[in-house]
Amino acid sequence: MTRVHDMGGRFGDGPVDPGAPDEPIFAQEWHARALAVTLAAGALGQWNLDMSRHARERLAPRDYMSFSYFEKWIAGLADLLVETGVLTEADLRGQGDDAVHPLAARALKSGDVAAALARGGPADRPYDGHPAFAPGQAVRTLRPAANRLVDGGHTRLPAYAAGATGRVLRCHGAHVLPDAHAHGRGEAPEPLYSVVFPAGALWAAPENPRDEVTLDLWQSYLEPA
Template identity: 55%
Template sequence: MNNLHDMGGQQGYGAIPIEKDEPVFHSEWEARAMAVTLAMGAWGRWTLDESRHAREKLAPREYINFSYYERWIAALADLMVEKGLVTRAELESGKPDPAAAKAAPPLTAGKVAVVLQRGGPVERKIDAPPRFAIGQKVRSSTASPKGHTRLPLYARGRLGEIVLHHGAHVFPDANAHGLGERPQHLYGVRFTARELWGPDASPRDSVTLDLWESYLEPL
């Protein structure tokens, strides 16, 4: 999705601040934002890719001005309304509708540690053999999808080299839109800095991206 969130390689936003000994959470509400996001995701009404796409769909003005966890909460609110877990009126009032059906949450405090440790593995087994081999030269797609994609704008149409094969993984471009997992082979593709940024970039630098098979074409 071509939107403000795809900021890789863009200029004019100033230096990236690096906070020494940065804490995991800067305030209690950030920890609560993460907890609520995990708790609501446990209902299974959306996938991880759908949640990422919900953040991408935030209005550009909101995306650029919100902090990291403010984006999480804003996108979560949109998903909760879209999937029927709350109504817009409940969000605005901060109170549940007395007539709404009650249900026990699937993620209780005692399950949190196990759920966090398990994570959300996305590697899958497929019958199709990998199309590309390590060391092979490829060119990335120039497609400009309207929906979710993990191929950043700065790396489209660029020449790279396969340096890793990760096996098959859930394809986020489909999974973010409720079209199923549709797993594909996933590769580590190395691009030289000059291929990405031009002759002013250092000849010693490179960027390695994890890219799905359908993003790539052989040379």
């Protein structure tokens, strides 16, 4: 079964509101702080991007549906800080001591932020094998959409695309496999493809039947059609 975050194509959630083009990036001042503290905590090196995504995905369904976007970020971050031993629950309640933290030397300084953001976190990696699929080839996504390494684990294959047939648009080379990386099982790089699906292969009644949806999918998500 999918987690509550896998909402693509689900009925009943209302229209997607992209907002006005001139709206501020952060609607409230604390939204910017939520992003900043998440990036700063990530710089401590105690988890990776896929672990961070998975922390937000596994929030309690009641919380996930009631929290705003940046509330989800803060809740996921709080879980990661405690799970990795960076902080304790007492620390989060403001009841910790004032001793110098063991990770203090890794703190991201304000003068280093621009360079850190410019470096980003590239996920492309060397790969010993050869891509199993070629551009133009028909492929089918696995069904159900699930992490085949960890029960209930993180995966980037959306549930709405499970079992659908599309064609390979291009191969992006090998990239870190999120299904392994989110669970401390190494980077396990494998080929990553852009796969194009007709709207009718994903939706029972597409508004525009001639539309196409392009998804970036790892090799282990696919099989020959």
